[in-house]
Amino acid sequence: MATQTARELAMEETRARIIDVARELLGQRPDAGMGDVAAAAGVVRRTVYGHFPARNDLVRTLAEQAAGEIAAVLEDVDVAETPADEAWARFVHRLWPLAHRYRVLLALRRGEYGDEIHELLGSVDAMLATLIRRGQNAGAFGTHLPPDALGRIGYSAVFAIADDRHGDPALDVRAAAITSLLVLGVSAERAHSLADTSLSD
Amino acid sequence: MATQTARELAMEETRARIIDVARELLGQRPDAGMGDVAAAAGVVRRTVYGHFPARNDLVRTLAEQAAGEIAAVLEDVDVAETPADEAWARFVHRLWPLAHRYRVLLALRRGEYGDEIHELLGSVDAMLATLIRRGQNAGAFGTHLPPDALGRIGYSAVFAIADDRHGDPALDVRAAAITSLLVLGVSAERAHSLADTSLSD
């Protein structure tokens, strides 16, 4: 019902491929140019401009996708019935593949592409802070930092580990879950237990 | 015995001022140009090139200073007699002013200025890993990550907090110490105790 003609399909496929390689390429080299993106997508520079009039439009699309996916995961995981620390553990496990997929977020987060785009991540931060606050009120998380900061730091720990480790994914995600839980003030025992039980989820 | 003439002194003063503002400016905006640096130093662009033939020379100087100062602190603090976790707490307290001074390090660390400069930070990483390994062997730190990675992540946590918090320095450094100790697998009680006793040091 949405699209029909093989033409439109092929066009969307091209656009999708551009987005894919851009996410990958800008993740590794945030200052890559439109020419690099085009080459990686097996397309001519001019064609990229056909889909994205300006570089910023491309980046914004990436940011929107990332923020959307992460927000969806967070919303899905942060239900009032589950303890906050368990919700966080689940969050990290489901965030993990995205953390690699959206290495661009590292660049986005530090505002490398301007404020407009940086603010797209704002809603994620807000949701994160809410979860953290809930955990602090329940005594599950520490209060060595206010909720919003604790959320950002815990979140950045996950990305830092994703950026650092490139071994067995199963081992790495476990390390990320444990470490980020420790950041939030969860005890080592509880952190290990959560990381293990969330694996079988 | 080193330098005498007022001329040479004034020149060194100019050079020092350029370095100072460059550290500050590139810390906030890593992509600032030589023109920006010059303007901030109250000098003409051409003069900056007089002291630093290429932009990279300026950045390298900054990186060398930063690596040197941090290595000095680390060497000073990591003595075999003190428990590793206490050494870390002291390290964070003395690193804290530098973390603000050398916000450039954030950019350096992610290799934004090329590999050559990135490697200047290598010795710091190595010293960090040694300290962590000592702590792990003594049971003071966790083993959820290998020593080198744990060192980098703990270190990056400190910088992440420095980047995030800009309130009361005394409170912020305490939060940074506690949080980074938690990352290393130190218990919350011990972390708080270390953060407090290191304050009176």
Place this chain on the structure above:
DNA sequence: ATGTCATTGCACACCGGTGTGCATCGGAAG
């Protein structure tokens, strides 16, 4: 007083990335 030399204030050439214009091709749509 004379010379030295860091700094100045231009001038430039160069480069790489951006974004646009336009004629062209070729396959799908009608």
Place this chain on the structure above:
DNA sequence: CTTCCGATGCACACCGGTGTGCAATGACAT
């Protein structure tokens, strides 16, 4: 078969930053 239209391959202008060249200035050294 003709029309449509996305992709191509050029062209180009523009911009901002880099690094250099050089004459002029003026403070300091001798």
